[in-house]
Amino acid sequence: MLTIENLHAKVEGKHILNGIDLDVKAGEVHAIMGPNGSGKSTLSSVIAGHQDYEISQGTMLLEGEDLAEFAPEERAHKGIFLSFQYPVEIPGVSVTNFIKAAINASRKAKGMEDMAANEMLKKIREKSSLLEIDSRFLSRSLNEGFSGGEKKRNEIFQMAMLEPKLSILDETDSGLDIDALKIVANGVNKLRSNDNAIIVITHYQRLLEYIIPDFVHVLFDGKIVKSGTKDLAVELEEKGYDWIKEMA
Numbered sequence: 001m002l003t004i005e006n007l008h009a010k011v012e013g014k015h016i017l018n019g020i021d022l023d024v025k026a027g028e029v030h031a032i033m034g035p036n037g038s039g040k041s042t043l044s045s046v047i048a049g050h051q052d053y054e055i056s057q058g059t060m061l062l063e064g065e066d067l068a069e070f071a072p073e074e075r076a077h078k079g080i081f082l083s084f085q086y087p088v089e090i091p092g093v094s095v096t097n098f099i100k101a102a103i104n105a106s107r108k109a110k111g112m113e114d115m116a117a118n119e120m121l122k123k124i125r126e127k128s129s130l131l132e133i134d135s136r137f138l139s140r141s142l143n144e145g146f147s148g149g150e151k152k153r154n155e156i157f158q159m160a161m162l163e164p165k166l167s168i169l170d171e172t173d174s175g176l177d178i179d180a181l182k183i184v185a186n187g188v189n190k191l192r193s194n195d196n197a198i199i200v201i202t203h204y205q206r207l208l209e210y211i212i213p214d215f216v217h218v219l220f221d222g223k224i225v226k227s228g229t230k231d232l233a234v235e236l237e238e239k240g241y242d243w244i245k246e247m248a
Contacts, residue, residue: 087152
């Protein structure tokens with residue numbers, strides 16, 4: 001699915017990623033953890049194609065295609081979905097109209113016609129029911145006045161509707177209470193399949209109690225310094241990151 005080899009990236013001349021190697025196969029969930037400033041969000045932004053970051057070395061392949069050749073919107077059309085830590089508000093554009101526009105833009109990029117209105121409505125109902133989203137929520141302006149939990153649930157709804165190959169959840173647990181966290185995690189788990197892959201970026205182990213990863217990677221100083229199973233996340237919760245810093 002996603003193969004990253006010796007990835008180096010910088011922003012404004014400052015090197016942030018210093019040789020990332022990562023192989024994510026279809027059907028897998030990978031968690032990336034690490035202290036503040038270790039490069040976690042930079043990695044997600046570079047995969048998604050954020051233009052502020054310059055790749056100075058290495059490769060990123062999605063199903064064998066070099067991502068460096070594609071603009072951010074082209075990467076999205078090829079199946080990359082990035083859930084933002086701080087989703088933006090778009091007053092006057094409803095959740096439903098936003099997702100309709102996103103789906104039809106993706107279809108157009110693939111040479112397909114717009115999704116028929118009845119088919120779109122059926123899909124919206126199906127996915128909102130799966131994620132236990134009230135129909136009134138769908139008519140609200142995108143993220144305007146949303147609580148932290150509502151913003152994150154909306155992003156998981158977008159993920160469900162767009163059906164990406166690779167989803168990157170950047171600190172999805174940020175600012176969520178335990179009830180909201182469970183709802184969001186439950187939604188993600190319902191969307192897991194053998195045909196997609198998920199990268200979960202988080203500081204804390206608590207999210208990984210609900211979204212069980214196949215692999216956990218620890219990022220420090222722009223490099224993956226340790227990888228393991230979900231037990232590694234528990235160890236980090238108990239010991240903190242100081243012992244990792246000593247290893248690096």
